[in-house]
Every structure is written in structure tokens, then in C-alpha cells.
Amino acid sequence: MREHSFILKGNICYSETKNHLSVTEQGYLVCCEGISRGVYPVIPDEYRNLPVKDYGDRLIIPGMTDLHIHAPQYPFRGIGMDLELLEWLNTHTFPEESRYSDLEYAEKAYRIFVEDLKKSGSTRAVIFGTIHLPATEFLMKQLDASGLSTYVGKVNMDQNCTDALRETDALESLESTAAWLRETSGKYSNARPILTPRFAPTCSEPLLEGLGKLQKEYGLPVQSHLSENLSEIQWVQELFPWSACYGNVYEHYGLFGKEAKTVMAHCVHSSDLEVELMKNNGVYVAHCPQSNTNLSSGIAPIRRYLDAGIPVGLGTDIAGGTNMSMFRCMADAVGVSKLYWRLIDQEKKPLTMEEAFYLATRGGGSFFGKVGSFENGYELDALVLDDSGIRTAKELNTKERLERYIYLAEEGGRLAGKYVNGREILLS
Amino acid sequence: MREHSFILKGNICYSETKNHLSVTEQGYLVCCEGISRGVYPVIPDEYRNLPVKDYGDRLIIPGMTDLHIHAPQYPFRGIGMDLELLEWLNTHTFPEESRYSDLEYAEKAYRIFVEDLKKSGSTRAVIFGTIHLPATEFLMKQLDASGLSTYVGKVNMDQNCTDALRETDALESLESTAAWLRETSGKYSNARPILTPRFAPTCSEPLLEGLGKLQKEYGLPVQSHLSENLSEIQWVQELFPWSACYGNVYEHYGLFGKEAKTVMAHCVHSSDLEVELMKNNGVYVAHCPQSNTNLSSGIAPIRRYLDAGIPVGLGTDIAGGTNMSMFRCMADAVGVSKLYWRLIDQEKKPLTMEEAFYLATRGGGSFFGKVGSFENGYELDALVLDDSGIRTAKELNTKERLERYIYLAEEGGRLAGKYVNGREILLS
Numbered sequence: 001m002r003e004h005s006f007i008l009k010g011n012i013c014y015s016e017t018k019n020h021l022s023v024t025e026q027g028y029l030v031c032c033e034g035i036s037r038g039v040y041p042v043i044p045d046e047y048r049n050l051p052v053k054d055y056g057d058r059l060i061i062p063g064m065t066d067l068h069i070h071a072p073q074y075p076f077r078g079i080g081m082d083l084e085l086l087e088w089l090n091t092h093t094f095p096e097e098s099r100y101s102d103l104e105y106a107e108k109a110y111r112i113f114v115e116d117l118k119k120s121g122s123t124r125a126v127i128f129g130t131i132h133l134p135a136t137e138f139l140m141k142q143l144d145a146s147g148l149s150t151y152v153g154k155v156n157m158d159q160n161c162t163d164a165l166r167e168t169d170a171l172e173s174l175e176s177t178a179a180w181l182r183e184t185s186g187k188y189s190n191a192r193p194i195l196t197p198r199f200a201p202t203c204s205e206p207l208l209e210g211l212g213k214l215q216k217e218y219g220l221p222v223q224s225h226l227s228e229n230l231s232e233i234q235w236v237q238e239l240f241p242w243s244a245c246y247g248n249v250y251e252h253y254g255l256f257g258k259e260a261k262t263v264m265a266h267c268v269h270s271s272d273l274e275v276e277l278m279k280n281n282g283v284y285v286a287h288c289p290q291s292n293t294n295l296s297s298g299i300a301p302i303r304r305y306l307d308a309g310i311p312v313g314l315g316t317d318i319a320g321g322t323n324m325s326m327f328r329c330m331a332d333a334v335g336v337s338k339l340y341w342r343l344i345d346q347e348k349k350p351l352t353m354e355e356a357f358y359l360a361t362r363g364g365g366s367f368f369g370k371v372g373s374f375e376n377g378y379e380l381d382a383l384v385l386d387d388s389g390i391r392t393a394k395e396l397n398t399k400e401r402l403e404r405y406i407y408l409a410e411e412g413g414r415l416a417g418k419y420v421n422g423r424e425i426l427l428s
Numbered sequence: 429m430r431e432h433s434f435i436l437k438g439n440i441c442y443s444e445t446k447n448h449l450s451v452t453e454q455g456y457l458v459c460c461e462g463i464s465r466g467v468y469p470v471i472p473d474e475y476r477n478l479p480v481k482d483y484g485d486r487l488i489i490p491g492m493t494d495l496h497i498h499a500p501q502y503p504f505r506g507i508g509m510d511l512e513l514l515e516w517l518n519t520h521t522f523p524e525e526s527r528y529s530d531l532e533y534a535e536k537a538y539r540i541f542v543e544d545l546k547k548s549g550s551t552r553a554v555i556f557g558t559i560h561l562p563a564t565e566f567l568m569k570q571l572d573a574s575g576l577s578t579y580v581g582k583v584n585m586d587q588n589c590t591d592a593l594r595e596t597d598a599l600e601s602l603e604s605t606a607a608w609l610r611e612t613s614g615k616y617s618n619a620r621p622i623l624t625p626r627f628a629p630t631c632s633e634p635l636l637e638g639l640g641k642l643q644k645e646y647g648l649p650v651q652s653h654l655s656e657n658l659s660e661i662q663w664v665q666e667l668f669p670w671s672a673c674y675g676n677v678y679e680h681y682g683l684f685g686k687e688a689k690t691v692m693a694h695c696v697h698s699s700d701l702e703v704e705l706m707k708n709n710g711v712y713v714a715h716c717p718q719s720n721t722n723l724s725s726g727i728a729p730i731r732r733y734l735d736a737g738i739p740v741g742l743g744t745d746i747a748g749g750t751n752m753s754m755f756r757c758m759a760d761a762v763g764v765s766k767l768y769w770r771l772i773d774q775e776k777k778p779l780t781m782e783e784a785f786y787l788a789t790r791g792g793g794s795f796f797g798k799v800g801s802f803e804n805g806y807e808l809d810a811l812v813l814d815d816s817g818i819r820t821a822k823e824l825n826t827k828e829r830l831e832r833y834i835y836l837a838e839e840g841g842r843l844a845g846k847y848v849n850g851r852e853i854l855l856s
Contacts, residue, residue, distance in 0.1 A: 075822035078835035081762065082780055096822070109821035116819070296766040296778060322759075322835040331750075334509065338724040339764075343771050350724060352510055391544070393537035394503035394524070407506035407750040410838030 004034045004422035007047060008382060010055035011398045012039050014062050014374040015358040018306065022374075023398050028052070029060060031380040034422030038376045055384050058416055059402055061357075062372050063123025063381025064326040065364030068223070068265040068286035068315025070128040071139055071152075072097050072106075074113040077319040085229040085295050085320075090162065093319070097130045098164035106135035114142040119427055121326045121409070123381035123420045124368050126151045126223055126263055126286070126315075128196055131167055133180050144188035147425045149368060149381075153196025153223055154180045158207050160239075161198075170206035174214065181218055190420075193218075195260070199225035200236045200249045212254035221261040221367075223286075224250060227274060228266035229297050245274040247283070257281030263367060265315055268292055268300045278310050284367055285312045287359065289332040291320030299340040302333070303348040306355070313364025314356075327409035330356040353403050384417030385409075432462045432850035435475060436810060438483035439826045440467050442490050442802045443786040446734065450802075451826050456480070457488060459808040462850030466804045483812050486844055487830055489785075490800050491551025491809025492754040493792030496651070496693040496714035496743025498556040499567055499580075500525045500534075502541040505747040513657040513723050513748075518590065521747070525558045526592035534563035542570040547855055549754045549837070551809035551848045552796050554579045554651055554691055554714070554743075556624055559595055561608050572616035575853045577796060577809075581624025581651055582608045586635050588667075589626075598634035602642065609646055618848075621646075623688070627653040628664045628677045640682035649689040649795075651714075652678060655702060656694035657725050673702040675711070685709030691795060693743055696720055696728045706738050712795055713740045715787065717760040719748030727768040730761070731776040734783070741792025742784075755837035758784040781831050812845030813837075 012027040022039070030037040030047050037047065073093060080092045100106040117125065127143070127150055129136035136154040143150045154177060158167045167173035177195075184193050195215055197203045203211075215222060227233055227246050236246045243249045247270070250256040256264075256277065263284035270278065278285070285305050292298060305312050314329045315321070323329070330353075337351040351359075365372020371379050387405050389412035396404065405413050418425040440455040450467070458465040458475050465475065501521060508520045528534040545553065555571070555578055557564035564582040571578045582605060586595045595601035605623075612621050623643055625631045631639075643650060655661055655674050664674045671677045675698070678684040684692075684705065691712035698706065706713070713733050720726060733740050742757045743749075751757070758781075765779040779787075793800020799807050815833050817840035824832065833841050846853040 075820040078818075078832035079824070079828045081831070081835070082778070105821060112819045112821060290763075293763040293766055296770050298770050299767065323839055325839065335718075335721040336767075338721055339727065339767060339771075342724050342726050343767075350510070390506075391540045392503040393533060393540060396507070400507045403509070404506035407509070411751060411753065 005032045005050055007050050007052045008060055009052055010058045010060040012060045013402050015362050018355050018358045021354050025398055029374055031422045034380055036374045036378045036380045039374050059385040061383050062361040062374060063383055064121050064360045065124040065313055066122040066316050066326055067126050067263055067313035067364040068288055069125055069318050071113050072100050072130045073319035075109050078322040081294050086231055088295055094162040094165050100130040100132045100135040103134045107138055110139045110142055114146050116324060118146045118148060118425060120324050121383055124149045129154055131155050131157060133176060140184055140188055140191040144191040147420050147423055149420055150191050151194035152191050153194045155196050155198050156207060157198040157202035159204050160201050170204050170210055173207050174210040177214060195220045195222045197224050201239055208253040215254060215260045222255045223263050226264035226267050227270045228268055230269060233269055245271050247274040247277050251277060257283035268298045279308045285310055286315035287312055287333060288315040288317035288321055289336040291317035295320050299336045302337060312359055314360050325409055326360050327406050330360050330406050380419060380422045382419040383415060386414040386416040389414055433460045433478055435478045435480045436488055437480055438486045438488040440488045441830050443790050446783050446786045449782050453826055457802055459850045462808055464802045464806045464808045467802050487813040489811050490789040490802060491811055492549050492788045493552040493741055494550040494744050494754055495554050495691055495741035495792040496716055497553055497746050499541050500528050500558045501747035503537050506750040509722050514659055516723055522590040522593050528558040528560045528563040531562045535566055538567045538570055542574050544752060546574045546576060548752050549811055552577045556581050556583060559583050559585060561604060568612055568616055568619040572619040575848055575851055577848055578619050579622035580619050581622045583624050583626050584635055585626045585630035587632050588629050598632050598638055601635050602638040605642060623648045623650045625652050629667055636681040643682060643688045650683045651691045654692035654695050655698045656696055658697060661697055673699050675702040675705050679705060685711035696726045707736045713738055714743035715740055715761060716743040716745035716749055717764045719745035723748050727764045730765060740787055742788050753837060754788050755834050758788050758834050808847060808850045810847040811843060814842040814844040817842055
């Protein structure tokens with residue numbers, strides 16, 4: 001794979017730790033066969049014969065991971081934002097997702113979604129589809145062709161939702177999921193399947209039990225939702241009266257981190273017991289600040305999760321979130337953490353810019369393995385940022401330019417290059 | 429002024445009331461000599477001879493008013509967002525504003541500011557300058573030439589700030605302000621002066637007293653800051669121990685609504701007494717949601733102000749706020765109001781999209797007179813929105829397109845036309 005060996009030159013930034021940003025001005029990022037071999041102020045002798053792509057004064061950062069996004073909800077992002085979660089699902093989400101039984105509509109919608117995701121700052125994403133097989137397979141095929149690296153889930157739901165979106169029963173849901181796994185496992189190198197029970201309320205116990213078995217059979221990762229909204233939590237308690245907490249429902253069926261690498265979106269109102277469970281099981285939190293604001297859910301206690309050593313990444317949660325930009329997601333994560341500090345608990349220091357950057361790159365990236373850094377041995381995902389359209393009279397250093405880009409990406413920023421696994425993604 | 433008489437055709441939206449959006453698809457907006465004569469489904473006979481500019485399927489909305497923005501802070505927006513107000517002022521703001529004693533720097537910085545404001549969705553703005561006369565006059569000249577309609581303030585501050593930014597004493601501050609007023613009052617038709625004590629802590633009592641006199645002499649409006657941050661409020665109480673509340677300091681010197689049309693930025697932590705004073709005096713609140721989040725100030729109780737009948741508009745508060753987009757400002761106003769409801773007071777319903785739109789157009793516009801609506805008799809400020817770059821597979825109605833544009837203006841939206849007082853602003 002000689003063509004995936006090269007050197008990128010520019011102002012290179014990546015997280016060494018949560019609190020420390022490595023900055024190398026006019027540095028060299030070495031990529032050998034898709035893997036980073038580190039960042040250097042001068043090219044080491046052993047790499048002297050690699051081709052150098054010089055990005056001049058631009059910034060080069062690791063690619064970002066969107067740890068929670070609903071592809072079928074992309075068409076209605078930014079609409080109907082005046083409802084809370086459960087009402088919003090019934091009024092907007094379920095009717096829209098029902099349309100994906102129509103493959104023609106699904107193809108039209110997913111083409112736009114994948115093209116826009118490709119142009120975004122996300123190099124990796126963990127994605128919800130719908131219950132529909134043909135639509136979900138089309139989504140995976142398009143994503144695979146995009147060159148982005150993704151996990152994609154065919155959704156399971158066999159109760160408590162609109163008829164048009166409910167699978168007949170657990171058996172049908174499980175058979176359909178097994179068929180999907182036979183069809184897609186190993187078929188695409190970039191788009192891999194992930195088990196996706198929508199959320200506890202829409203999954204019967206037999207379905208959850210069957211999914212636990214499928215998980216073992218295929219060794220799959222798992223994604224779902226957890227403790228997003230107060231009414232939702234109460235509902236889960238009513239539906240699963242034996243459960244010690246919401247997360248315990250997933251845990252009971254082997255879908256909560258221990259057996260399977262698991263990411264749970266939101267975790268806004270997790271109880272102490274649930275936090276302990278997440279910590280012990282190494283469950284990932286996909287923090288979706290914009291969505292939690294839009295749906296009036298609240299603010300997730302991310303400082304608490306970081307202090308507990310729980311793995312955390314960021315998610316846009318389209319269409320609970322309206323913006324597909326991970327830059328915006330970082331800015332929102334910092335913003336809501338400040339309001340958390342001001343309004344809820346002054347023991348919980350707000351996130352710094354360095355921490356938000358860590359979450360968007362290394363934090364979420366680690367769900368994919370060694371991803372989200374430029375350290376030696378990491379899969380090379382990179383973004384080249386052109387901030388010349390964000391004008392200022394002031395002289396800025398590289399770190400200031402990066403911070404400003406995070407806040408102002410959509411007001412004059414431009415992605416000038418994007419690499420996934422050492423492969424360049426064509427942006428135009 | 430025949431050239432300012434015309435008809436715009438498109439999908440026209442404006443606020444009839446706080447809760448009702450008027451939508452006329454493929455309607456005609458009639459402008460006679462800069463004044464709106466209303467929106468019609470077909471052109472009334474009396475206007476048949478006016479030229480029609482057909483904007484096809486695009487949206488046409490009233491221009492927006494940015495009720496609080498600091499022009500000299502534009503160069504460092506998006507940088508150093510990890511501090512609270514008072515520390516942020518000393519670390520970032522005051523040193524940067526000191527640079528405007530250098531007219532060369534000021535010209536470079538203000539040119540960029542005015543060009544970007546011109547390209548934004550703001551047709552009106554109420555703007556802070558610095559203490560510096562030549563810089564502030566240059567800013568006014570540039571703004572006037574832009575065609576935007578603005579109030580601009582030379583800042584007063586004679587205590588409690590870095591030496592480089594402190595006027596020698598009250599006398600010097602007042603003489604300099606009087607000189608500025610003699611120089612600029614009536615000189616520019618689009619850029620008008622507004623009295624601008626920075627905030628109570630940086631103004632001595634003799635200065636405030638003198639400003640009250642200047643206000644009467646020139647009949648000027650007033651802008652300042654109020655109850656943004658808890659430490660700030662405590663400091664004001666220490667500096668002005670006789671005051672019943674922060675707002676009472678301005679009121680005592682005739683700078684709080686009764687004698688002068690007044691806008692106060694923030695009002696995040698106003699006491700009951702202060703709210704009563706604002707209400708009785710008709711003081712405008714410039715609600716700056718992004719800034720209040722960035723500086724960890726909190727969330728202003730806008731529902732309370734609306735219920736009390738206090739006039740409210742929106743401000744970007746560059747550089748406490750990072751984005752100059754009033755679309756973003758609307759989305760943020762809705763977002764933080766949801767967190768206010770969730771985290772502080774569930775009696776205070778979140779702002780709706782219609783209400784945020786009202787605040788950005790009519791609410792803030794009324795500070796300029798009959799501005800912010802297309803009703804008969806309003807000064808005609810209009811924006812033409814091209815949302816074709818925000819792609820979707822879904823069919824949307826006009827109201828949905830507008831809501832989506834508010835949330836996604838920076839992700840594919842494009843301003844296709846801008847009018848102030850019936851004059852077209854050239855955007856490229």
C-alpha cells in the first residue's frame with residue numbers, strides 16, 4: 001500500500017492527554033501504510049523518501065468521531081424543535097423514519113446524508129439506521145464507498161411505537177437482524193454492523209434476550225440510548241420493574257459493555273448506581289450537548305464521567321441535534337458544561353477547549369481502536385483546516401487559531417483536506 | 429426617492445405578534461420611498477407600476493437588529509473562552525481594546541468588522557466602540573458608508589480598569605465625549621451616536637452625573653451593561669453602597685430609560701426591584717445567550733421579562749459571544765430558554781421559534797422606531813434567504829424552511845439579498 005505512505009506538512013495539533021495539546025508549527029506528520037508514525041519538526045532520515053504534501057500555513061488535526069448520529073433523521077433536522085423527547089419521537093421522528101420502507105425515498109435521503117457527512121469534519125461515525133433492511137444496506141453501501149469509517153445499525157424495535165415502524169414481534173426483529181448480519185458482516189471494509197436496540201422502551205424482553213445471543217454469536221459492538229429524559233427513565237422503570245436502573249435493563253441481557261463494546265447516547269440523568277455500572281463495564285458515553293438542549297433534556301454531567309474514568313466521546317445526534325458539525329459539537333460541549341457549573345454544581349469545573357478537543361478526537365476515536373491521535377501507531381485520520389476566511393486584525397498563535405476554528409468553523413472555516421486511514425477523501 | 433420604491437416577490441414571513449408568524453407564499457412586499465406598504469398575495473392596483481424584483485422560491489424576512497455588539501472585540505472572538513466576566517475583561521478585553529489608540533490598527537480591525545457585519549443578517553446594530561475618538565469616528569464613517577443603520581458609542585470609563593484604557597478623570601471623559609458628539613451628531617445619516625458608560629464599575633459618580641447632563645443636552649439614547657455576573661453585581665454594591673440595585677446606579681443619574689431610550693445588555697441576575705425598575709422605565713433588555721453561556725454568567729429569565737412587558741431584543745455581544753450571526757443568536761435564545769425551564773423554573777415556558785424570531789426582528793428593531801416588520805408604515809429592512817444549499821429529501825412548508833434556516837444558516841444557508849431602509853446593500 002505504498003500509495004498510503006506520505007508526509008503531511010503544516011501546523012499540527014493533537015491531544016497528548018485530555019489536558020495537553022501537542023502543537024508543532026510547520027511540522028511533518030508521517031503516514032506509513034495508513035498508520036501514523038508520529039509528528040516531527042524535521043523529517044527523520046528513515047522517511048526521507050516519502051512524498052511530502054505541504055499544506056503551508058494551514059492547521060492539521062486528527063479526524064473526529066461522531067459517536068451518535070441518526071442517518072434517517074437528517075431530512076428533518078432543524079424542524080419541530082419545540083417538543084420534549086417522547087412527544088418529539090411520536091410527532092416527528094417515527095413518522096419520518098417510517099418513510100424508509102420506501103427504498104426510493106431512502107436512497108434519495110441517504111445519498112444527501114452521506115455526501116454531507118463526507119464533507120464534514122467527521123472521519124468516523126457510529127450511526128443509527130432504521131428497522132428497514134434494504135434501506136440500511138443501501139446506507140452501508142454508500143458509507144463504505146465514501147471512504148469514511150463507520151459502524152451502522154439496523155434498528156430493533158418491537159413495541160411502544162407507531163405501527164408503521166414496529167417490527168411484528170421479537171422473532172421477526174431477530175430474524176431480520178440475523179439476515180442483515182449475514183448479508184453485511186465482512187462485506188464492507190469501511191462500514192461495519194453494530195447491534196442497535198433503539199432504546200429499552202421499544203424493545204420487548206424476548207427481543208433484548210435474542211439480541212444478547214446475536215451479540216455473542218457475531219461478537220458485535222452495541223449502541224443505544226440511556227437516561228436522556230426524566231419521563232423516559234420513569235417509563236423504563238414501569239416497563240422493567242425488576243431493573244435496578246435503566247442501564248441494568250441492557251446489562252441484564254449482555255448489552256452493556258461487559259460482553260460487548262458498548263456506546264450509550266446521552267446519560268443526562270444517570271443514577272449513582274448506573275454511573276457505577278457504566279464505569280465497571282467500560283460503557284462509552286456519547287455526549288450530545290446540542291440535542292440535550294434542543295429536546296429540553298438537561299445537561300449531562302461530563303466532568304463526573306471524566307473523573308470516574310468512564311470513556312466519553314461526542315455525538316451530534318442528528319436530528320435531536322441540528323448541526324452535523326463536530327466543531328459546533330465541541331463548542332456546545334464546552335458551553336453547556338459552563339452552565340452546568342453555574343446552575344447545578346460548582347464543584348464540577350467546566351470543560352476546557354483542550355478537553356472538548358480530546359473528546360472529539362481521541363475520546364470518541366478510541367471506540368474504533370487506535371484512532372484520534374497522531375502518535376506512533378494510530379490509524380491516520382486527519383483534517384486540514386483553512387481558517388483564512390475567518391478574518392482578524394490580530395496576530396494569533398496556532399493554539400488560538402485552533403480554538404477560534406472550533407467556535408467559528410461555520411463562519412468562514414473551510415476543510416482543505418480530509419484523510420481516513422491514510423486515504424485522502426475527495427471533498428468536492 | 430423613486431429608486432427606493434419597488435416590490436419584492438417571494439415567500440414572505442414576518443412576526444404579526446410575538447406568537448404569530450405571518451406567512452405569504454409567493455407574495456408581494458411593497459416598498460414606497462423606503463417604507464413598507466404591506467404584503468399582498470396579488471399586487472394592489474395602486475402599486476401596479478412599481479418595478480418587481482422576483483426572488484422566486486426564496487424566503488423574504490425583515491432585517492434583524494443586533495442590540496448589543498462590541499466592534500473592537502471582533503479580532504479576538506472565539507479565543508480565551510475559559511474565563512468568567514471580570515477576569516476575561518482584564519485578561520483579554522481591556523488589553524485588546526487598548527490597541528485602538530493606534531488608529532492604524534483600529535482602521536484595519538474596523539474595516540473587517542464592518543465588512544463582515546454588512547454581509548451578516550443584521551440590518552441594524554447598537555454598537556460599543558472604545559474610549560478612543562479617532563478610532564470611534566472611523567468606525568462610524570465606515571458603518572455609515574456600509575448602508576447599515578446603527579447606533580455607535582464612544583465608551584466612557586474613568587476607573588477600575590487597566591491604565592491604558594482609563595480616561596484620566598471624569599472631566600476628560602466628558603470633554604472627550606462632548607467633542608465626539610459635536611463632531612458626529614447629525615454628520616452621518618446611518619450611524620448615530622449613543623451614550624455609552626461601559627458599566628457602572630468603570631464609571632465614577634462625577635462621570636455618571638456628567639453623562640446624565642450630556643444625555644439631556646443632546647437627547648441621546650443610552651447603552652450599557654447590567655447584572656451580567658454575580659461578582660460584578662456584588663462589586664457594584666460595594667462601589668455604590670447607597671444603591672438599591674445595580675440598575676438604580678444608572679437610574680440615579682438619569683441614564684435608565686425614563687429620560688433616555690436605554691438598552692441594557694444581559695440582565696441575567698436582576699433582582700425583583702431591578703426588574704420592576706426596568707419595567708416602569710421601559711428599559712430594553714439586550715439578551716445575549718451565547719455570551720452568557722461563554723462567560724459562565726448563567727441564563728437570563730427572558731420569559732419573565734416578556735411576561736412583564738419589558739422590551740427585549742437579541743444581541744450577539746461579540747466577543748463574549750463568538751458568532752456574529754443573528755440566526756445563531758435566535759437558536760441560542762431558544763436553546764438556553766429550554767435549559768432555564770429544565771434546570772431553574774418549570775413555570776417559565778421555553779421560547780418558541782416564533783418568539784425568538786420576533787425578538788430578533790420586531791423586538792430589537794423597535795429600539796430604532798418602526799423597524800423589524802413588513803406591516804404598513806415600517807421602515808423597510810429585508811433579508812432574502814437562499815436555503816437551497818441546506819439539502820433535504822423531505823418536502824417542507826415555508827414556516828419549516830424558516831425554522832430550519834434559523835438553525836442551519838451557517839451550514840448551507842446563503843443571504844441572497846439585503847435591504848436597509850429600502851436601499852439594497854451589495855453583499856459581494
